Amino acid sequence: METLLLAESTAESLKGVINALCEPAPFFIISCIALIVFLVGYRTFTRPAVALTIGAAFTLFYIISAFDPNFAAIIKKPDNVPITIMMFSVGFCTWVAFRQAAINDERMERGEPLIEAGSDDKVLVWPDLVYTELIALTLCTAVLIVWAILLRAPLEQPADPSVAPNPAKAPWYFLGLQELLVYFDPWIAGVLLPGLIIVGLIALPYIDRNPRGNGYYTFKERPFVISTFMFGWVILWVVLIVFGTFLRGPNWNFFGPYEFWDLHRLAALLNVNVADIFWVRWMGRGLPDDWMLRELPGVFLMGGYFFILPVLLAFTVLRKIYRQVGLIRYAIAVMLLLWMALVPIKMLARWTLDMHYFLAVTEYFFNI
Amino acid sequence: MGSYLPLVIVLAAGGVGTVVLVLFGGAILTWVREGQVWNSVFRHGIPRDRRTRAMAVLSNVFLHLHPVAVRKSGIRLSFTWCMGGLTFFLFLAEVVTGVLLMFYYRPVVEYAYVDIQNMRAKVISMGLMREIHRWGAHAMVISIWLHMLRVFLTGSYKPPREFNWTVGVILLVLTLLLSFTGYLLPWDQLAMWAITVGSNMARATPLLGHEGPLASFLKIDGVPLVHAGSDARFGLLAGTFVGPNALLRFYVLHCVFFPVIVSVLIAVHFWRIRKDGGISGPL
Numbered sequence: 348m349e350t351l352l353l354a355e356s357t358a359e360s361l362k363g364v365i366n367a368l369c370e371p372a373p374f375f376i377i378s379c380i381a382l383i384v385f386l387v388g389y390r391t392f393t394r395p396a397v398a399l400t401i402g403a404a405f406t407l408f409y410i411i412s413a414f415d416p417n418f419a420a421i422i423k424k425p426d427n428v429p430i431t432i433m434m435f436s437v438g439f440c441t442w443v444a445f446r447q448a449a450i451n452d453e454r455m456e457r458g459e460p461l462i463e464a465g466s467d468d469k470v471l472v473w474p475d476l477v478y479t480e481l482i483a484l485t486l487c488t489a490v491l492i493v494w495a496i497l498l499r500a501p502l503e504q505p506a507d508p509s510v511a512p513n514p515a516k517a518p519w520y521f522l523g524l525q526e527l528l529v530y531f532d533p534w535i536a537g538v539l540l541p542g543l544i545i546v547g548l549i550a551l552p553y554i555d556r557n558p559r560g561n562g563y564y565t566f567k568e569r570p571f572v573i574s575t576f577m578f579g580w581v582i583l584w585v586v587l588i589v590f591g592t593f594l595r596g597p598n599w600n601f602f603g604p605y606e607f608w609d610l611h612r613l614a615a616l617l618n619v620n621v622a623d624i625f626w627v628r629w630m631g632r633g634l635p636d637d638w639m640l641r642e643l644p645g646v647f648l649m650g651g652y653f654f655i656l657p658v659l660l661a662f663t664v665l666r667k668i669y670r671q672v673g674l675i676r677y678a679i680a681v682m683l684l685l686w687m688a689l690v691p692i693k694m695l696a697r698w699t700l701d702m703h704y705f706l707a708v709t710e711y712f713f714n715i
Numbered sequence: 716m717g718s719y720l721p722l723v724i725v726l727a728a729g730g731v732g733t734v735v736l737v738l739f740g741g742a743i744l745t746w747v748r749e750g751q752v753w754n755s756v757f758r759h760g761i762p763r764d765r766r767t768r769a770m771a772v773l774s775n776v777f778l779h780l781h782p783v784a785v786r787k788s789g790i791r792l793s794f795t796w797c798m799g800g801l802t803f804f805l806f807l808a809e810v811v812t813g814v815l816l817m818f819y820y821r822p823v824v825e826y827a828y829v830d831i832q833n834m835r836a837k838v839i840s841m842g843l844m845r846e847i848h849r850w851g852a853h854a855m856v857i858s859i860w861l862h863m864l865r866v867f868l869t870g871s872y873k874p875p876r877e878f879n880w881t882v883g884v885i886l887l888v889l890t891l892l893l894s895f896t897g898y899l900l901p902w903d904q905l906a907m908w909a910i911t912v913g914s915n916m917a918r919a920t921p922l923l924g925h926e927g928p929l930a931s932f933l934k935i936d937g938v939p940l941v942h943a944g945s946d947a948r949f950g951l952l953a954g955t956f957v958g959p960n961a962l963l964r965f966y967v968l969h970c971v972f973f974p975v976i977v978s979v980l981i982a983v984h985f986w987r988i989r990k991d992g993g994i995s996g997p998l
Contacts, residue, residue, distance in 0.1 A: 426905070429853035433860075440861050443793060444868040463794065463997050468787040473768040476781060476790050483797045487804045491854070495846035502835075505828045506907035508956065515908040518898050520856050520891060525912065534927045537916025548884045551867075552877035560870040562995035564794075569870065576867055712919075712928040 362415065366603025369594055372698040375691070378586045379578075385445075386574055389566055390453070393446040402438065415605045421593050425501040430519055430592050437585055441577075447564035455567070463563040513597045513610065522591030523584050529599065530693045532714050540686070544579075547683040554680045556672050571668070575684070583690055618703035621645045638710055645706030649715055652689075657681040689715075780985045782993055789994030794869070798862035802890075803981065805855040809893075810974065812848040815841065820900070822966035824959045827902035852894050859890050871995035879987040882980055889977050896969035899962060910965070911957050917948035924948060 368377065385392050392398065409431075412418045422431055451461050470476075504510075517525045527536035559568040566573055594601055596608035625644040626634050635641045661669040661677060669677045696702035704714040736743075747753055748761050759770035769783045788794060819841055820830045835842035863883065866872060872880035899910045918924040922933065923946055930941040943955050953960035988994070 426853075429850075429857060432854075433857045436857060436861060437864075440796060440864060443796065444865065447793065448868070461997055463788040465788060469784040470787050470790070471765065471768050471772075471784050472778070472781040473762050473771045476785055477772075477778065479790065479792070479797070480800055483800055484804050487801055488808065491805075491808060491847050491851055492843070494850045495843055498846070498850070500846045500849035501903075501905055502831060502901055503903040503905045506824075506902045506904055506957075508907070508958075510904070512904055512908050515912050517912045518895060518909050519853075520894065521913060524916075533916055533919030534921055534924070538920050538924075538927070545884060545888055548863075548887075549881050552872040552874070552880050555873070558873070561873040561998055562869060562871060563997045564869055573868065580864065711931065712926065 362603075362605040366606055369603050371590070371594075371601055371694070374590065374594070375582075375586070375694060378582055379691075382577060382581055386566070386570075386577065389445045390449040393442055393449050395446075398442045398446070402442075405438070406435075412604065417607050418604045421604070425498060426519060427592055428498060430589065433585070434589065437581070441581075444564055445566065448566040451563055451565050452567040455565075461563050514595060514599050516591070516595075519588060519592055522595075523587035526587045526591040526595070527690065530690070530697055532712070534712065535715065540690070543683060543686050547687070550679060550683065554672060554676050554683075556676070575687075579687060583687070618697070618701045620704045620707045621648060621702070622707060624700075638708060642706055642708055645704070645715075649706045653682070653685060656685065780989070782989055785993060786996050789996050795994065796861065796865050798858050798865055802855055802858045802862055805851050805858060806977070806981070808851045809848060809855065812844045812851065813970065813974075815844050816848060817970060822900065822963050824902065824962060827900065827962060831901050852897060855890060856894055859887050863887060869995060876987075876991045876995065879984060879991055882984045882987065886977065886980050886984060889973055889980070893969060893973045893977065896965040896973065899957070899965045900969065902962060907957050910961070914948055914951050914957065914961075917951050918943070918946055920947040 368374065392401070413422060421427060447462055451463075454461060516522060524536060524541060527540060530536070531540070555569075555572050557569050557572065559565070593604060596602040596606075597610045597612070598614070600612050600614050602608055602612075621644050622634060622641050626632055626641070657678070660681060665677070665681070668680070672680065693702070693705075696705075706713070706715045708714065745761075757771075758774050760767045762768040762771040772778045772781055772783050816834070819834045819838065821827065831845065834845060866880065866883065895910075895913060899906045918926045920927045922929050923941065924930060925939075925942050925946040925948075927941075927946075930946070931939065933940040943949065949955060951961075951964075952958075953964045
């Protein structure tokens with residue numbers, strides 16, 4: 348009996364620790380560190396034994412977590428099931444890709460041919476490709492039918508404009524963007540950033556002038572581009588979706604994975620602008636009435652970030668890239684990168700400094 | 716005994732059929748393939764040697780999207796993950812189930828929700844179609860992301876495939892829009908509020924949304940041009956809230972507008988794979 352109680356209290360305190368680790372700042376920072384550690388040690392982490400251990404440990408953790416009623420309530424919501432599938436498939440596919448990249452990189456170091464080598468070896472489409480496609484089609488159909496039989500798609504109460512659910516959430520694949528609404532105004536989070544993602548993806552092949560790594564898995568030959576992409580894809584897209592779905596409850600407040608979604612939880616809103624910090628805290632006076640004067644610190648900050656930093660980077664860290672791609676490509680690439688970097692910067696500033704806006708021209712809906 | 720009779724008949728017929736197929740299946744197939752009917756449809760013999768196998772691909776309007784021969788390393792499952800193909804299969808599954816659903820669904824506020832309930836309660840196969848359609852849509856969103864990941868990590872967007880990557884990005888956006896417009900159609904609480912949250916973004920569009928930056932500058936004689944009844948959100952929802960007009964608009968976008976564009980772009984995407992040198996590989 349006593350050991351049972353002890354086990355239970357240990358489990359509870361462990362849940363408390365995990366709840367605390369899943370708070371926005373630790374969750375985000377741990378994800379970033381995990382990605383960096385993975386990219387640095389990709390050759391070790393993708394070894395089948397190591398990857399299998401990590402995968403099995405995570406799966407076990409996930410299954411045990413499902414015994415918690417609050418966590419189970421979230422992951423069993425029918426429209427959240429795809430997110431579980433997405434997490435595991437993204438993990439698996441990332442392993443498959445980086446495993447081959449590791450093998451290829453080692454082979455290149457030893458001067459051996461790539462996995463994909465032998466470009467002259469051709470096979471006939473009928474039967475080699477057509478049959479593969481047929482098997483894939485059959486499996487895909489079978490999986491869909493089994494999925495549809497086992498799990499009913501959600502159909503909630505009829506639509507009622509007078510009864511708003513709390514929290515009201517967008518479809519799960521847009522929840523990363525909805526999470527950004529916490530940190531940015533709607534025109535940035537909902538219009539500008541999605542637009543920049545699309546533009547950035549389209550621009551990618553025209554900006555990335557590195558001729559190597561075309562048509563085979565590698566990491567060593569294009570570490571910068573792959574690291575940036577993986578940061579954007581895994582952290583800013585997948586992790587934020589998981590965050591928005593699993594950890595955002597009523598009033599869009601944060602809740603740990605094992606916490607009850609309490610409708611009446613209060614969250615303090617103590618956010619301050621750069622202008623507040625500069626004029627009130629540092630200058631010890633009230634905010635100037637003229638918005639141009641008031642926002643001077645913000646203008647300097649954002650102006651420096653978007654217009655002076657690129658020049659400095661061109662002469663220092665990104666010098667090689669600037670030389671490689673030229674002025675126009677560099678200007679476009681660096682703007683996209685700076686906007687991408689602004690997302691985690693703003694998030695961290697919010698969590699550590701309670702930063703509301705760097706630049707707040709509220710008069711014209713222009714706040715960053 | 717009487718009630719088991721149909722079962723016995725079915726089992727016996729199945730057994731006899733299996734035996735006949737096992738014993739004479741090859742002969743029957745050969746006989747069919749040598750007949751006039753078969754040869755009028757497929758203008759080549761049984762694909763057994765190099766020539767007829769090449770003909771099987773060349774003379775078929777669907778298969779000729781493929782080249783006759785492909786690089787061996789390019790079609791390894793560990794290289795492509797078959798993710799592009801799966802996305803296409805899922806699109807086809809969505810088209811088939813979607814067309815069937817359209818027989819039973821009316822995009823009108825009074826009927827939409829009830830139609831889905833009835834579909835599930837009264838037409839069992841249609842209930843299943845609805846589940847497949849919804850899960851297939853989610854699966855398609857995931858598979859197209861993973862396809863992009865694969866294409867990125869193999870560097871397959873690099874020259875000469877830059878433009879096809881662009882087409883792919885547009886297809887990715889359209890897939891999300893297809894899923895988003897379909898999300899409203901069940902007309903339940905989940906649907907209505909998800910679309911309300913999603914479409915609220917449009918009113919913050921710079922210049923075009925009434926709560927967006929710079930929109931307040933657009934006025935004639937002090938009368939604002941961009942207001943709640945004329946902005947981007949109004950254009951999306953055909954109203955200032957998610958109501959009957961929005962349902963109809965999303966229905967048309969979901970069932971006609973986006974599928975047609977996606978179909979055309981898929982054709983371009985596949986055609987360009989061939990024109991850009993087939994599945995990518997080391998140069």
